[in-house]
Amino acid sequence: MRVLGIESSCDETGVAIYDTEKGLLGQALFSQIDMHARYGGVVPELASRDHVRRVLPLIRQVMDEAQTGAEQLDGVAYTAGPGLAGALLVGAGVARSLAFGWGIPAVAVHHMEGHLLAPLLEDEAPDFPFVALLVSGGHSLLLDARGLGDYAIIGESVDDAAGEAFDKAAKMMGLGYPGGPRIAALAQQGNPGRFRFPRPMTDRPGLDMSFSGLKTFTLNTINDLGGAEALSEQDRADVARAFEDAAVDTLVIKCRRAVEQTGHRRLVMAGGVSANGTLRERLASQMDKRGVRVFYPAPQYCTDNGAMIAFAGALRLQAGEQAALPIEVRARWPLDQLASL
Template identity: 40%
Template sequence: MEKDIVVVLGIESSCDETAASVVINGRKVLSNVISSQIDVHTKFGGVVPEVASRKHIENISLVVEKALSDANMTIEDIDVVGVTYGPGLVGALLVGLQYAKGLAYSAHKTFIGVNHIEGHISANFIEYPELEPPFMCLVVSGGHTFIVYMKDYGEFEVIGQTRDDAAGEAFDKIARAIGLGYPGGPKVEKVSKEGNPDAIKFPRANFHDNSLDFSFSGLKSAVLGYLNTKKMKNENINEKDVAASFQKAVVDFLVDNTMKACKIKNVDRIAVAGGVASNSFLREKMMQEGKKLGIKVMVPRPILCTDNGAMIASAAYFEYKKGRTTSFDINAIPNLKLGER
């Protein structure tokens, strides 16, 4: 007999957040605990994988215990343990994966490995409980940039993806180049509010095969070239204008391709997911273009855009409802593709 209420514990450790959450039926969050390592990695100018793994080891038991406590539950009340097994940093992934395996095995719970990108998409089911597939989703974060057509729960078609840097990675590199430091995305966004987004015309990639893929390496090189030319000529650099113009080039590219994907698939709903989805300029531009074209744009609140356990628990629930469970001999897959199992 199928249960009406399925309680899922979701665990996430793919990069530099140790997170755990308890979610009912993929949509109702009872707890969402995130231990961030930003302060630890800021002094290095980016995430150091070995340091991240060590911090996950230190934090994971405490984070999971707090998630259960905040939900007023014990492991006995949990039906499913879901955990990220890829993509991500292999050492970081292994910490969460091995912990979740041990917990599920010892407590005789159903165990489900979750694709991190699928988790980001699933954050929208929490923010919008009425949301059902099909819809288009732009997944944009430090490590990933995808346009995904979600045909059904757990069924995806990649419409476009980056051929080099992810958008968030490009933000980090340009932030470093203009002296803003790490993490780049929020810092570029902040100074861009005081800059002129039309001050500098930076290029964007154009593919001759009518692809909706992205490429940010050329844009990144153009910004670095602009900065170097200014320095060689001993000319002043307006960092605010550089940041704003760069951000506009990235966001225009993301929005244009996503809107084109909707037209191709005749879809009138777009969900946005991933860390860069917190960017206010991206949100505003997406909403504006969506309104013009009669497309509803959905964006989760920032806490659900960052890496978190709630999105993993949600994705695990829908895998469970599809009858997909995971063997305990599963390994971490740092380059896991969307839709692979």
């Protein structure tokens, strides 16, 4: 089965073609980061308009790269949520129109299931069941993944997502947008002993997370140093190091509890924050001590991309799922509401 995948949930237009026998045949991604950076974050209307400009040229590019004509496609997969409603509608409208015109089925894909399944694109893919940590700018979830579509949420952030907290902390330090990679790079130069930030909600049982208090502690520390304008480069590096250490330790502690609670010996981590090198290193170290194997997507599949949507869509089309006639997108869509296949 050969599937065209379209991702347009936020600020990246991703297109890919996945073949269940031959693997990934082609992919392309356009990021809107430069456009949104001047505003300090994503502007939804601008994002939607840019998806309109980019999606069809990217589809042509990928079909040429994959040497695939419309007659060779067996389905079209698209992100139906969660995400920005206007951006989702662009991808959904194009996908459904192409599927109708080509006479092939379409399937709606949950954005976070795409991230969840991205590590399965690798040569050494995890088998179900496993614990999954999904960490991105909009979501921080711990899941008991028992099979395709069979996901139980066992922990989540009660306020800011981890990636959102990284972006906001970076903005406080005057680092610009997006903040996660910039904090990670700056933290490498930081003194680990200068500041000690709290590890929220780790002093009580449970798997839920919170990053709002960590964000507030970061702001208070910056203000104690005289404000963002008064920070030296070493001050910024030290604050970045303290923030990253606290966020990473919080996620690792919650993952350790999750594998102990479920008894699973496999852990999947995906989403934009999963590219953080410090998080990967500490999580691997802690899980190795417990005999738990950790799986990650390749770096290019950590951020939003069409490959994960084409792959997830292919699995659902193979299981017989198709999108209903009305075009529907969902800005909010709990992952545990997906149909089990």
